[in-house]
Amino acid sequence: MSIGPTIDLRTAEGGSADDTFTISELAAEFGITPRTIRFYEDEGLMAPGRAGTARVYSRPDRARLMLICRGKRLGFSLAEIKEFLDLYDTDPDQIGQMSYALKRARQRIASLERQLLDVQETLADLREIETAMADHLKAHGADTTDA
Amino acid sequence: MSIGPTIDLRTAEGGSADDTFTISELAAEFGITPRTIRFYEDEGLMAPGRAGTARVYSRPDRARLMLICRGKRLGFSLAEIKEFLDLYDTDPDQIGQMSYALKRARQRIASLERQLLDVQETLADLREIETAMADHLKAHGADTTDA
């Protein structure tokens, strides 16, 4: 151990906005592990650059990972997320491929619209429960402002 | 094979509204398998009545299963769904338990509010993609009204 800040220059950015990220930077930012990010790459959801053997993530890579995490929060499988990401990468010259992608996009929209209703219904249920429980506790002299 | 309707009397209801359901009736209604419903019972999410050895589902049982399926569509694990269902069953006389349940309910509400935003963002993304792809296809003489 030494006194004073021991800085790893690969991680330190001296005030200048950088356009690349290490795997552990992104992991920390999104609250996941490097292992998880590598797994996403194994599954074909990402394809970061390399500096020798180490992975280097660009800003678009980071945006892509953000979409993956959002998809996960919505309960999608990695296969579904991959298909969603592929919609962005559809080749405009391949009419057939594009037409199929459009069809899939519309299906996803319909599915998400139902999910939107599900969320709103569940929220309504929970808010009803919350009010009932808060009232009940108030009537019995307990505070409802959490610990 | 015979001609005419072969009716299983356990399943047939002669016009009268019944208050009970068989496992396969519910499975068909919710698009799942009987195995799945039995698994939910094994995990403590349901506790239907019995007629001898066979399970008999009441209307509240059916409502409970509906909540489970909605939770699944939202991407919740069975453990999370169980905790959600337990909120309904909280004993009003146990102040401590009720207070904890209220806290959990509020956490779930906050989580769902973020999920609501996620859904809306993803929907916005997909609609943008859909418009772009539809325009592109239209400009290239393909119809966008699906096959």
Place this chain on the structure above:
DNA sequence: GTCTTACTTTACGTTTACGTAAACGTCATG
């Protein structure tokens, strides 16, 4: 030059949420 730290690959382990097969009871129909 060694130490520390972060990165890498390979590979086996784990949890969740069921699927699937076996082996059996039961009840209405032909």
Place this chain on the structure above:
DNA sequence: CATGACGTTTACGTAAACGTAAAGTAAGAC
């Protein structure tokens, strides 16, 4: 009374999504 169609339990199998060592590489710090 045999045949389905439905129900039951028990138990092993499986796919998804990582966790968790093991063992090695590279690069700056002391």
